[in-house]
Amino acid sequence: MFSRIRGQSRVINILQKALQLDKIANSYLFHGPDGVGKFTTALYFGMALNCQSEIDTKPCGICSSCRKFLNFTHPDFVFIFPSPNLDVSPEGEVKSDKLLNEYQDYIKNKIETPWKEFIFSSKVEIRISSIRMLEHKINLTPNEAKYKVYIVEDAESMNINTANAFLKTLEEPPQDALIILTSANPNSLLPTILSRCQKITFQALPRDIIEKELIENRFLENIEAKLYARIANGSMEKALRLVDSSSIESRENALELIKIILDHDDLRFIEYASEFRSVKSQTKLAEIISHLIIWTSDLTYLKIAPTEIVNLDNTEMLEKMYLKNPAVENYVYDLIEYMEKTLKLLVGNINPQLVLTSIYHKYTGKLAGGT
Numbered sequence: 001m002f003s004r005i006r007g008q009s010r011v012i013n014i015l016q017k018a019l020q021l022d023k024i025a026n027s028y029l030f031h032g033p034d035g036v037g038k039f040t041t042a043l044y045f046g047m048a049l050n051c052q053s054e055i056d057t058k059p060c061g062i063c064s065s066c067r068k069f070l071n072f073t074h075p076d077f078v079f080i081f082p083s084p085n086l087d088v089s090p091e092g093e094v095k096s097d098k099l100l101n102e103y104q105d106y107i108k109n110k111i112e113t114p115w116k117e118f119i120f121s122s123k124v125e126i127r128i129s130s131i132r133m134l135e136h137k138i139n140l141t142p143n144e145a146k147y148k149v150y151i152v153e154d155a156e157s158m159n160i161n162t163a164n165a166f167l168k169t170l171e172e173p174p175q176d177a178l179i180i181l182t183s184a185n186p187n188s189l190l191p192t193i194l195s196r197c198q199k200i201t202f203q204a205l206p207r208d209i210i211e212k213e214l215i216e217n218r219f220l221e222n223i224e225a226k227l228y229a230r231i232a233n234g235s236m237e238k239a240l241r242l243v244d245s246s247s248i249e250s251r252e253n254a255l256e257l258i259k260i261i262l263d264h265d266d267l268r269f270i271e272y273a274s275e276f277r278s279v280k281s282q283t284k285l286a287e288i289i290s291h292l293i294i295w296t297s298d299l300t301y302l303k304i305a306p307t308e309i310v311n312l313d314n315t316e317m318l319e320k321m322y323l324k325n326p327a328v329e330n331y332v333y334d335l336i337e338y339m340e341k342t343l344k345l346l347v348g349n350i351n352p353q354l355v356l357t358s359i360y361h362k363y364t365g366k367l368a369g370g371t
């Protein structure tokens with residue numbers, strides 16, 4: 001099953017070697033950009049350690065242990081991720097009635113369509129109750145596994161108290177436990193946590209690998225695959241998200257917005273923003289902002305590095321927009337930084353209309369020569 005993970009053969013070799021020699025560290029940190037296979041690799045590694053098949057290339061993916069891991073129902077597998085306060089009991093039961101459905105939807109999405117963005121209704125972080133649950137479970141005898149497997153996704157989203165509580169477990173994990181942290185920002189982790197993990201580096205994926213996946217397994221045309229691989233910028237997750245038609249619609253929406261901005265057309269903007277009244281449009285909003293960032297950077301590539309343009313199918317349109325507003329290139333980095341910050345703030349009950357309005361003002365203000 002490891003062969004399903006694209007573009008990380010160096011990492012897979014290291015892990016397979018460790019499996020062959022039976023030299024497994026107690027804790028690992030898988031770090032690298034988002035959407036390049038850190039979680040899947042961690043899951044397969046835990047599966048391989050517990051796989052009951054006789055084949056050499058474990059995990060098999062079909063034995064009863066593997067299937068339980070793939071369905072997230074293995075009693076010795078604990079998955080911890082940034083979430084709202086689910087109020088998890090030491091046994092791992094979600095006690096918050098209000099969030100139980102959201103939690104179940106999150107897990108379902110993670111299993112079935114992991115590339116899709118899932119936005120919780122309130123602020124997320126790795127909660128101390130989850131770490132206490134880990135602490136409790138890690139000291140129990142495994143139910144059926146050889147190794148108990150703990151995956152802590154986006155480990156940097158622990159606050160300092162939680163990180164300190166976790167550190168205690170990390171200091172002396174039992175021999176039959178495998179803890180894997182994943183992170184796109186390992187520098188935000190406590191140095192004491194970093195120093196206790198074996199670090200495994202994941203790289204952004206080369207364009208051709210993403211292109212190949214899109215053509216062979218998602219049946220895209222060559223031109224489309226090339227375009228999506230560029231937009232995805234090294235992330236398979238982003239590329240797959242693009243294959244979902246909603247994201248392509250968002251690309252059009254972002255283009256429409258950038259046209260409205262460059263025309264400084266307040267009336268058309270109000271009409272545009274009014275379609276984002278409901279809080280439910282958050283995922284869509286995140287997609288639009290991501291595309292807006294790409295369209296904006298394309299406007300600068302037009303003059304300085306045309307080979308880097310992502311939206312290859314629209315260079316003529318980009319040219320027109322640029323000529324209308326050549327000042328845009330002086331502000332591109334500011335604008336992109338602003339939108340990246342905005343993206344990070346899209347949690348909980350934000351008002352998409354307000355977010356769009358602030359972006360609109362930021363752009364038109366900049367283009368009019370303001371700040």
Ligand SMILES: [Zn+2]
Nearest residue numbers: 051060063066
């Ligand atoms: Zn198996």
